[in-house]
Amino acid sequence: MIGDIDTYDPIVEEIFPRAVRLLDRLESPSMDTALVLEPMRGDPVLVSAGEKVPGAVLGRYRRAARVTLRVVQCRFVEDDIPTADPGFLQRAEVRFTCQVTDPVEIVRSGIRDMTRAVQPSLAGIMSDVLSEFDVSEYNTALKTLKRELEVLRGRGGIALGNFHVKLLNKSEYYDHTRDMRIESMRRRDMRGVVDGGREELIAQHLVKHDGDPxxxxxxxxxxxxxxxxxxxxxxxxxxxxxxxxxxxxxxxxxxxxxxxxxxxxxKPPERKRLSRRDVIASRRDGGPAEVTAGGEAEPVEPREPREVAPPPVPEPPPAPEKRVSRLRGSAAERRGR
Amino acid sequence: MTGRGVAWAESEWLLAASVWTEKKPGRGEDAEPLFVHQFSSGEGVVGVFDGAGGAGAAAAGTSASGAERTQAWLASRFTRALVEDWFVGTDRVHEDLHEHIATALVKARGTARRKILGTMRRELPTTMAALHYRWGDDETAEWAALWAGDSRAYVLDAQDGLQQVTRDDTESSDALELLTQDPPMTNMVCADRPFEVHIARGSTKVPCVLVCATDGYFGYVTTPAEFEDVLLRTLERSETMQQWGNALADEVVGYTGDDASLAIVALGFTGFSQLRHDLSGRTAVVREHAAQIAAIAPGDLETLTAVRADSWARYREDYERLMPVKEPR
Structure with missing residues (x-):
């Protein structure tokens, strides 16, 4: 996908001449242009700077086009170029010089936007090269890409060269790589301090505080x-x-x-978590439910008042084994007994 | 023979200087730079020519004064004359220049021909780098760079600095790599083999400076930016084109190991003061590159390599902004 772009129109002037041109004869091209004349029949005629224009007044031409022969610097930014890492798309800025080598071919193919004319083939090369490399292989990818582009000379009447490629997402890559490296270096250094024990830690502290203890x-x-x-x-x-x-x-x-x-x-003693059955049994025994450390007390259901015959006077039960309740407030209750 | 020469011209809206130095007095293989301007058309041509000493070391004959001349010596002067002739005596169609030179060299070959030539040897070999320019009343000057070999043409302006508008005929076109490796040329003007005169066209906002130079100027510096520093440093301490030319000659003999020639044409400046003032903004930019190199301890090659690469990486984009593309094969 193409982003920002610098381009030019190689056909600087297009004329559809009248049959007779007494006052507006076709002029010879300037030093940095060529004139392409398309006759009514037959092949186009190329006129270079300094050459006389054939049939400048009476020649029957369907079209006359002046094509610039200057070396022009073009530029485009290509977005979303795939890399070997599916999660990372690259952006690249490509600068290159462009020159028309065959004005007739340019007129025949009707190229009016030079950068857009060559961008698809350059983008194809970039995509092919960069998709082979991971984001961490930035330098190798760039070198390979430049080498591939240098070989490309152009065709179809256009010559390309002097390529300068800049990978625009490199700062992201550099930031990531730098952070990783710094963290790794710190870990390595700190490991030495930690392994050195208390004395090394004290020494490290003194280093960090200019020797002030x-x-x-x-x-x-x-x-x-x-x-x-x-x-x-x-x-x-x-x-x-x-x-x-x-x-x-x-x-x-x-x-x-x-x-x-x-x-x-x-060490706190191991404590068995009471099962629901233990809790019920405990309740049946009249003891309060016990909770596990950090847990909540099992709710103690209120006993249903039951109408029962007055109980026989029981023998005093044996004093229950004194248990330490873990329910808050039970200590005060016991004191009240 | 003095071993150096400086020529200059100052006219309304047009300033020019050419500088030429020889490593060995009387035996320099660079031709004196070419500069011709036609006021009626606003057109001119400026160029440099460096006879290829290795490939053209064979003797070509003896001058009227009795001095022996090599193929390289003769080739650079001959080609200079042919480019001047193309400008003065033809319709100045760039595509015709190659034929103009090639035909004449083949004719000249008969007089300078040797019987045995190895594969490394060439007949009448030379580089050329010329700029044919046209500037009327418009805000821009049109130009066409015409070259073969590793001599260079540049456009210098206040905004983007020095920009190479030719492309060396070597396997690599990386200016820093060329400084450190000095690779062989793949094309040059010569009489015995096919060669190509490359053409690159462009236009530049006026005022601007056009520069042509042989490798004696740009091939013995530490970084590509340093050549621009040489141009601006000498400009800064000069008051006239003549002084700038002399300062450039003084400077280059201090660092080069070769013959060196350079031609400058400044278009659209009201005078030398405006030229110097307008380009002063670039001085700080290139001075920083030079200062970083100067700060390196002698012998510290590792740092030098790193700083040089860093300088080139920062300088390169503007420097190559107008550099022609290698033609498709």
Whole structure:
């Protein structure tokens, strides 16, 4: 698909001469043009600069065309050129010089827009070449394309040359490649720092801060303070009677872990998720439903009031084994008993 | 024989200079540059001719003063005279120039003929690069470049700088590659084999400068841009066409390894001051290229190669803007 374009009309003047031209005789062409005369019958006549025009006054010509012979720079932008990557279409700007080598052929073929006349064949070459290369092979693709175009000399009365090709999506490719490379380089460098352990990390920090350890020491002091604060809070919770038993237990675990360094103490125990049947059984036993950590309590359905005969005075049941409820508020309830 | 010559002309709207230097005094194979202008028609021709010393090293005869002349020496002068004759004595049809030269050389061949010639040897071999121009009262000047071999013609203007309007008869047409490799010519004017006179036509807005030069001027610089720098640097320090011509002669003997000839025609300038003023804008552009080369440490070939390639990549597009296309085969 053609985009922006610079072109020219090789036929600079077209005349349909009258039979007798006493006052407007056909003039010899200027230095940079050729005159093509189409007689009523027979082959066209070519008149070059400096040559006399045959039958300038009385010659029977159907048409006379002046064709420029100048070297002209043309340009077009080709959009949506396929590459080897189906997701990436290339744009290319092609500049080239164009010159009429056979004015008669130009007049015969009626070319009035030079760039559009040659664009399909140039676009075909670009498409053939670029579709062989991935976006990452930018330089090779460009070199190959230039080589292919240089071989092309033109035909049909037109000569082409001095090709300059610019791939317009290269910045996108370069940005992508550069970012990838920078990231890769950073990862490689950082891996060395990480592998070097604490000392290497400290060294890296000093490098990044012009050898000033202030911020590093401040960060470390802050971390120690935070740790202390947390420890104090844990101790407080673990001894606070009003504290949530769950929090209390977690706090104790933390404190013991810190003091005794026992990782097992820090690890919360595996807890079996109760099945619906366990929950119902538990309810039947009169115990509150238990929830898994982080889960919600199974709803405890209110018991239906039933009219029943006064129960026989039972023997006092054995004191139920004291269970720690994990439902919030149950501790206060127990205290009220 | 002095080994150098400068000629100049200053007229209303027309300034011209030609410069010619010899490597070995009295034995130079470049002809004195051609410059003829016809005021009545506004037409003129300017050209340079470089006798091919290798292929034309054989003796062609002895001059009236007793000096031995080579085929190359004779060919450049003879072809110069033939181009002048074509301009002065014919209808100036460009397509006729080849025949005009070829016929005359074949006739001349009899007098300078050698019995044994190898395949590398040629009879009366020379390059030619000429510009036939016409400028009336229009804003543009028409021109036709006529050449054979590796001498060059250029258009120089304030906007796009120096633009080559010929294409060397060598396998490559890359100006930087030609500087570093000096490949053999595939076509030149000669008497014993077919040759071609290429024609490229164009027109350029006036004021403009037309330049023809042999490889003694452009073939011994570091980058293609440096030749334009030579032209503008010498122009900048001159007050008249005569001074510019002399400055160009002084400059070229400082760097060339060959005979060198150059012809300049400036059209449409009110005088030398306007010429110098109008082209001063280009000076900074080409000076930057030259400065980058000058900053490279001697012997640092790697940097030189890289900087040279970079300079050429930036300079090339405008330089080749008017370069004719290689004809289809």
């Amino acid at each position: 202030t911020s590093l020491l401040a960060a470390e002091a802050e971390a120690v303070d935070r740790d202390k604060d947390r420890m104090i809070e844990m101790v407080r919770i673990s001894t606070d009677e009003d504290a949530d038993p769950v929090e209390m237990r977690e706090a104790r675990r933390h404190v013991f872990g810190k003091i005794f360094g026992d990782p097992a103490m820090l």
